[in-house]
Amino acid sequence: MSLSVPTMAAIRFGYGLRPGEASVQNKDALLAQLPAALQSPVAFPVGGLDERRAAISDLQQQLRDLRQSEDDDQERREHRKLLQRQAQARFQQDANARLLQAVLSPYGFHERLATFWTNHFSTSANKSLPMRLLVPAYEAEAIRPHIAGHFSDLLRSATEHPAMLIYLDQAQSLGPDSRGGMQQKKGLNENLGRELLELHTLGAGSGYTQADVRAAAMVLTGLTIDRRDMDAMFRPGISEPGPHKVLGISYGGPKRTERDYLSLLDELAANPKTALHICRKLVVHFISDDPPDGMISVMTDAWRKTDGNLTAVYTAMLAHPAAWDNPGSKARQPFDYVVAGLRALNAGPDDGNVGRFLKANQGSREDLGMAAKNGDASSPNVGGDATMMGEAGKALRDRKAIQTARALGQGALRRMGQPTWLPPSPAGFEESFGAWITASQLAERLRWARRATAQFGQGFDPREFLKATLADAARDDTIRIVGQAPNKISGLMLTLASPEFNRR
Template identity: 50%
Template sequence: MTLSKQAMSAIRFGYGIRPGEPVPDGADALLAQIAEGQKETLRFPEEGIEGRWETISRYHDQMAEMPRAKEARRLAVRPLRRQLFHLCGRDQHARVAQSVFSPNGFYERLAAFWFDHFSVSVRKRRPMYLYTSLYEAEAIRPHLAGTFTDLLRHTITHPAMLTYLDQVKSVGPNSRRGQNSERGLNENLGRELLELHTLGAGSGYTQADVRATALVLTGLTIDRDNGRTEFRKNLAEPGPIEVKVLGKSYGRGKRSIEDAHAMLADLAAAPQTAPHICRKLAIHFIADTPPEPLVNAMIDAWTKSGGNLTAVYSAMLHHPAAWENPGEKARQPYDYIVTGLRAAGLAESAFAQPVRPDAENNDDDDAMMAITPEMAERRKKRAEKRMDREDMAENRQERRERKKIRPLANPLTVGAVKKLGQPVWEPPSPEGIEEDFDAWISTSQLTGRIAWAQNVATKVGSRSEPLVLARTVLLDAARDDTLKVVAQAPSRQAGLSLLLASPEFNRR
């Protein structure tokens, strides 16, 4: 089956078609979206990039003033934790809205791909609720069109990555701090840098390379006053570092952050890196088993351009194989939800984060728990019974409190992607989200997607004629049997739900 360039541009390389929005037509139109996307005003972080850094600085000030006594500290931290949860929740809802309403779908897809490649999660530690949206906004999006070296440096040295992969806990064994404390070398960032971010698993590096990489990274940490990345010599393994990374030694002079930058540049230029990254890009956009000529063309573009990512994207998009065999990929939940929301044409007001009843009284625990007054009362009684148990573990109490103060999630957006297995900014591991077709096309997954489609159709009601909408948002990708089923639906609402649950919306 052959589809038009417009249909393939929107479906395979973007987030589908939104009625009334121009549809890209081919490689050059998609590449133009990168520059346009970088000009857009980003909807997250809520306060903007500089505003979020001010929030982070205030957070560190507040944490420094917390009482030291354990119980007093726990009580004092609770309202601050609530603020972090709700700020992060608003950012998560804004991220979905960004993907839905941006006319630059290819750029949005690239941002999602690179966030998944350089995965971090809001769930790691409390500061991650502030760092994660900032990480995507300042470390990934502005640098995804430049060189891989530049993107690698900004992601690996960002406070979000240093926190997520425990670099903040790593100390050079022979550093001043290492000799005077029980803290030691943490290899998490060094290992994932080689295995996931650059060379790839099975590329020939050894455990000695992992250890050497971790040693070069020592000294990278976070300033306790403002939350920004800093290099502290008292944490850094003194140079020259005897163990070599892929045969090369670093830190011959006085140790500095430039040692890490030099190593990152060398890893970006390593011969194993281009095939690993190019294949991963092709798997994400084209097929679980991408055509070798296409991957080779991307690698060649990487080599000739010195790792310029726009050149790599161009090589992918201009290769004939990129436009063949539609429907090879299963849409991941986030992709599916965003594509469906764009097609349905919901107003932006439908994307708002729900507010708990009586949310203005943030100190009222019943209000923070409540969905209905009756539910609030039942939960309160259950909580009181649990609180009366003298043997209740403190970590269980902490988990209950955390649950009570988490914000609600919109069931059409943030709640939906979480329910389907891909919560916003919460990858299951540093490896990111599954790409394989079988991971996302299953009975349970399709059942959840059908339920979501029915929910959306209920919200939209009878505003659109489903058959007209199908031809608008699918163009020539619409199969005859899908059009027939939609046309024969007993109501517009049923027709829309059938359209959103169709194979065309589950594949790209």
């Protein structure tokens, strides 16, 4: 079965079709999204990057004050719990904003690339309390600005960000023979050196050795964070002195500088095995779990000719005939599925009905608790006063709306196994078809489809919805089943539960 280019562009290379949104007509239109998206504001971190940096500094100061406090243990525990709730509330807002960014953006290909690279350079907000505030900023300032440029710039930006340095314990790595290492009696942490070679550049099985991992970790010593401002810095006093060979190339000398690790990053970015590893991952993400060798070869040639210009690599991928063959080869991961479902239901002008609802109901746990308290009609404060009863009813409706928004957004992603910015390991989330198309996964998606269509499906005709959502990707048996649904909501739900909608 072959599909039209607009349908394939939306489903395979974007987050699906939205009613009323102009479809992408060709590969050039996909590529045109990259510079256009860079001119559009990023919805997270909420409040902007300057405000977030100030919030991170304030949190660090409060944590320092807490450690030095003379309050009793109970007071310190309560204070820390308050800081945890505040950080979690910010994180929840950011995660909601990231979901909305994908739902509302007209630049689906750019959003998919942002998801791919954030997963490639994985960090987790669960690492520490400050990471709740740092990880959303990491995607916004370290990943997104560089996904259409040269890989070397993206690699450097991701590696040097404090979120990466904290996540992979680079902030704790000291050269064993450095002045700081000997004074503190602490030594090397190899995490960043290992993941730099295994995940971020060359790839597993590419020929590097444990000696290369250790040498890379030595070269990276000195790269750490300023814990007051939570920013990256280089401290010569903790960098391991002397030269260190990685893949036969020597870095450093008697006096170490940041130029040593930057040279290592540049050499790894230029390594042909890095090009092969990254190009293969791109094809696995977008096209097939079994990527065609010819396509990878064309992409690595583009990488070599342009010194790793990622737009040139994407262009080579999209220009290859295999990019438009075998529709449905990949599974929509949970984030893909939820975003595509919300986009399909998001009729109306501007933000649409879904966008308006989710924006209005991005409540935190504190909001839910307050709504529950205010909405308790048995409360003595409510009594028989009609005004108070009306306020209680509104609070109850607000609570239900917040619960619905959470259930259709972050709650659904957690249940489906892909919570925002919380990957299971530095390797990120799985890409394979079998990881996401399972009986339990499909059952969870069916529950989500039932709730989403009940919330947003009023006014849709199932047959028209199917046509608008899947276009020529809809199979004859799906068209027949949706047309025979006992009611409109069931027809909409069957569309979102169909095999075609769960694949890309």
